[in-house]
């Protein structure tokens with residue numbers, strides 16, 4: 001009989017990051033691994049990618065991959081040098097999840113099912129004898145160099161503690177109590193509210209592959225591209241998510257506005273095209289010319305905003321009116337008044353990366369304490385980057401504990 005005492009590791013949070021840490025730490029049979037989660041393990045994986053689980057992004061050069069993280073870019077260089085896109089694909093293939101790369105480089109399971117990915121990971125947990133407890137952790141304490149994990153019903157003593165509670169769990173509070181600095185948390189990848197209300201009734205309308213210049217206090221800070229979805233309070237969709245990610249920490253107000261400027265025609269030479277169309281169709285209603293470039297409802301709103309009757313024959317349009325239409329369409333402006341809280345996909349902020357060892361994911365403050373996943377001050381754009389962060393930091397954490 002093996003009388004060697006096992007090393008006990010408690011992982012708070014059974015999301016993608018905690019599960020990866022558990023799987024790799026359990027490669028050493030002398031490790032006893034316990035995941036404590038208040039809900040079913042990997043429940044948070046189910047809604048990802050709209051139920052399809054966009055589990056990574058097809059960028060195989062880790063130095064390029066880090067550029068998709070508004071927070072965590074430098075930290076992830078070392079992490080991704082050890083576990084990145086190709087490793088993710090290989091790992092999932094090994095556990096029976098074949099993947100494919102979509103045209104836009106997002107990576108999905110061939111089954112297009114996040115529950116398939118979850119089930120395969122759950123099988124692995126079972127095979128490795130990783131224990132799970134479904135209880136809410138309320139507190140942790142350090143006692144004689146070990147950790148006490150407290151739930152309502154019990155106190156568990158472990159040698160190593162991994163906090164993997166994501167962006168909205170108890171992790172940041174526990175980390176703070178254990179001496180860590182927390183970068184204030186803000187919603188990222190979320191819908192944006194706009195000052196302009198005249199587009200609210202276009203809710204549901206999408207403009208494909210639109211580029212937007214983003215201006216803060218009248219200075220251009222970034223250009224982002226993606227689909228733009230009008231909502232009943234502003235905008236949403238991939239373009240809005242990207243903008244929100246870059247702007248979540250900006251303190252914008254009336255005197256320092258956050259403004260986006262879009263060429264909604266998506267054509268560089270729109271004025272020339274319009275002049276040509278008018279020349280060819282002088283008897284056509286102007287609305288029926290404009291709506292060949294942008295959706296009818298939006299075209300109507302923009303004409304009315306410029307006090308132009310949509311039924312005006314295009315040949316009768318005054319030069320000044322034509323100029324106004326061109327400006328409204330190519331420099332379509334929206335003033336952002338805030339983010340739509342509660343509906344964010346990820347949270348920016350979290351455990352300060354300065355206090356975490358990149359090579360091990362161990363705390364620089366408390367020995368044998370580890371963090372992985374979204375609990376850290378890391379967040380990526382949409383495209384599979386946030387799950388990649390979980391797989392990679394979870395892997396490093398698990399391998400350190402192995």
Ligand SMILES: Cc1cc2nc3c(=O)[nH]c(=O)nc-3n(C[C@H](O)[C@H](O)[C@H](O)COP(=O)(O)OP(=O)(O)OC[C@H]3O[C@@H](n4cnc5c(N)ncnc54)[C@H](O)[C@@H]3O)c2cc1C
Nearest residue numbers: 013015016017038044048049137166169373374384386387
């Ligand atoms: C709708 C939606 C779609 C998404 N789609 C994608 C996508 O397609 N691709 C992508 O890359 N990213 C996607 N994301 C982001 C991605 O899901 C997260 O970044 C990722 O789940 C974070 O993983 P994590 O393990 O760090 O934390 P989480 O997945 O949040 O897991 C943390 C776990 O900790 C547990 N926990 C928290 N507090 C306690 C406590 N007190 N006691 C016990 N347990 C606790 C929670 O129950 C949870 O199970 C999406 C997010 C959302 C909301």
